[in-house]
Amino acid sequence: MRLKLHDLSGGIPAIAVSIVQATLRFLSYFPAEKQSLTTRALDFVFLKQYNFLAAPINALIEGQYHKFEDLKPMLLLEKVTPKSDDSSEKLKDVERQAKELVEVATRENSKLMTGRVQLMPSQPPRSAHEVSADKQSEAMSPENLLNLASRKEDK
Incomplete structure (x- = not known):
């Protein structure tokens, strides 16, 4: 579980916590016996809600983060020496x-x-199966998340 979460988040704690919170919210729509935090559930929520982060996270893991547009201006930083002949052309x-x-x-x-x-405005749950996971989700810190993930691995 811990490795899967690291793969999905690229090791960024804020993204890892956000993915787990979204997965817990998603699982809250299921009956209690099916509310198990699994790698399959994490994958499903990641593909549905965080898929736009897949390419940047993979680039970060592979060390190719320079290929993203927010860093393109950095590529223009070239050394132009006034003494060389082609500096004005550069x-x-x-x-x-x-x-x-x-x-x-x-x-x-x-x-x-x-x-x-x-x-x-926030609305009350529409059915008995719909619950608010905000209180539990907000209480999760990266440390609590890792403790939860390690307990699931131990079982």
């Missing part, structure tokens, strides 16, 4: 790439929604 190329990145970022940011957000 500088122009870097400036052109930087302008392209700014244009892409501007286009992407224009797709973001802006404005006010109103939260819906």
Whole structure:
């Protein structure tokens, strides 16, 4: 269980806790006898709710984190020495790439929604099987999570 959680979260405690909390919420919809925290349940919730993190986490594990767009500007940092003949050419190329990145970022940011957000008031459970897992989920710390995972492994 612990290794599976590490694989899914890339060893990042906040992501691991979030995955377990989401899985516990998901399991709360099942009868009590089927509410077992298993690697299969973690996989299912990860694929449904955290799949967008799979590529960045795999890149982090494989040491190829530099391939993600938030680090692209760092790739433009090149040493341009004024004494070399091709430095002005390099500088122009870097400036052109930087302008392209700014244009892409501007286009992407224009797709973001802006404005006010109103939260819906919390509602009581609709059925006897639906329970609120917020209290238990919020009480889980990374230490409690690891203790829970190690107890499940011992069984």
